[in-house]
Amino acid sequence: MQGAGHRIAITGYGVVAPCGVGKEAFWKGLLGPGFTGSRSIELQDWDPLPYFDSPKDARRSDRCEQFALAAADEAIAQSGTLPYDPSRIGTIFGTGIGGLRTLEEQVIVRVEKGERRVSPFLVPMMMSNASGAAISMRYGFQGPAETVCTACAASTHAIGNAARLIAWGRCDAVVTGGSESAATITALAGFANMTALSSTLVSKPFDATRDGFIMGEGAAVFVLERLDMAVARGAHIVAEIVGAASNADAHHITAPSPGGVGATRCMQLALEDAGLQSSDIKQINAHGTSTPLNDSAEAQAITAVFGDRSVPVVSIKGVTGHPLGAAGALEAAAVLLSIEKSLIPP
Template sequence: MTGLGVVTADGDGHEVFWRSLFTPPPPGHRTMADWDPAPWLGPRETRVLDRFTQFAVAAADLALRDAGRPVSDPTRSGVLVATALAGMATVERQAVALRERGERRVSPHFVPMFMPNAAPAAVSMRNGWRGPCETIQTACAAATHAIGRAAKLIANGECDLMLAGGTEAAATPLVVAGFTNMRALSSTRRLRPFDGERDGFVIAEGAALLVLEERDAATARGARIYGEVMGLGSTADAHDITAPRSDGAGAAECMRLALRDAGVEPAAVRQINAHGTGTLLNDAAEARAVSAVFGPETPPVTSTKGATGHAFGAGGALEAVAVLLSMRHRVIPPTIGLEKVDPEMSLDVVTGSGRAWAPGPALSNSFGFGGHNGCLVLGPGGEP
């Protein structure tokens, strides 16, 4: 992984993102109220692209710029952009137009604006890349799956260069109402992963895309290498459309598969970036899964969602970036919002101002509605 592109409520770029992981956010949803697409899109493009696609275009450009804009065969260059809810803002606006003003007032751009594949399509067209161009929609595990699949395409010799990650712009009135009535959102407007008083999550907008390329090619051009994808796990709970298995069995198997794919023993794992949404059931199930895989002495665990909020389909990409930056800075970010670990959990959760570490294999966990589980094993890359 040689390039990182991030846009969040805290600003653009991975340096801003890294600093935000150590600062308690203001209460409430992490929306990009001051979002300005002008650096990347003209007025007409802005009008015909939903915010989730705009975020992806910006993150892609930032990632390619960070990677030094590597040159590759366009037929062997691809884009995998995950999203959970895609163009919900467009759907809501156009539904109002239909109801209040009639069918003739529905925009002819409506369908291409809200469709989930609009984001990777826009990125591929802007770069002229004609390789795989796909959307993954496995809820909150989607970006993790996208990064893992992109790495496999390169490892299998099918592609030379990939942009992979996720984007989300789903803090809309309809989505907020749905999660509120589901009682998934925090009544305190704070996301407190693994806390004994946790009561739900806050929604985040944003995107993160990563440049992936074959190591020898990256080294040959003198690229900065943030890290490598060592392994991927993917499983299903086959249990419930929203609730995880209470014993965490599906998540535990996903972690084991990722470690097996990476050729890494549990004892060698030096950090876990948890899914850690701050919900009662999810955090409890994940804690049981981690204990099942690692035993009573777990690696250091952090959930960066306490700082970022929950960006759904983009969350796994933001967390992969957080892991890579923690390797670069040799510090594991703290679990913002956590005051006291739930006594039912046997986890070594990182708190305070973070924790110094010697970078090594790290797990990044993502678990989504529908029982979708995704886990990445990321390793330090070093710099040539």
């Protein structure tokens, strides 16, 4: 990051996704066939109990939070114990909606059984900051604990914000990423009625016949550290974050600006922040939602920044579906696995 005092290393990461729980299972899933036949892709037979001290604690956590804690468990197991002042370890987390499942379930309870039967844990379970707070409390991280709630960009924003906390000297380490589990009956109805979901029940980013996305869910968590401190303690360096950017196209709440001008400028800003040229980029991980508007605008933005170069462009949503606020985190995990495996998933 240009002008910053510290470089940023990734020393651990963990993944929970419908195509696989854990990095290796996730990677195997990315290399498998795409998902078809339903409006949503969800984890089957999800068991949160291994990540909690008791069944009661698991029941008092929304599925979104359960995913976050499971992914954090894997990430911190890889990075190892962070030997820093707890007040200099932050938690910056992203989600688009938070505990929507719990909210919908408790609305049904209120309607069917009355107000006295609504869970006293409703509010702490549905709050958007519940996942990040749970990670902070579980591991005793006492630095900045913040939640980014910027729709489908939430976890990407969180990772960039976390990196800046280290780059500019506020934190020595930050646990970051995103989680989402919002494929409820009501949410699916809302997305369907705004014609965002695929009517053919197929997610096919950038395909000429694409007609919408399939909802997904999941989480990915990353441990970021000051590079020099990570090296000094002998940590394994997975990758380095060299630049990040964000902006607004100020166009529409759900549609990208025509021609992808906002995305074009954002990528240019990220390259400037990293001190790189477009010719330095070897792979592009696209948002690629499979909607007509997004993919068209994104393709135009990529062309505007990278020209006619044959840079591989990847979207994993044919396998993962669209996990809303967790999208950027799962995509970042896919990039790290591509680097580790020297292979780009189809």
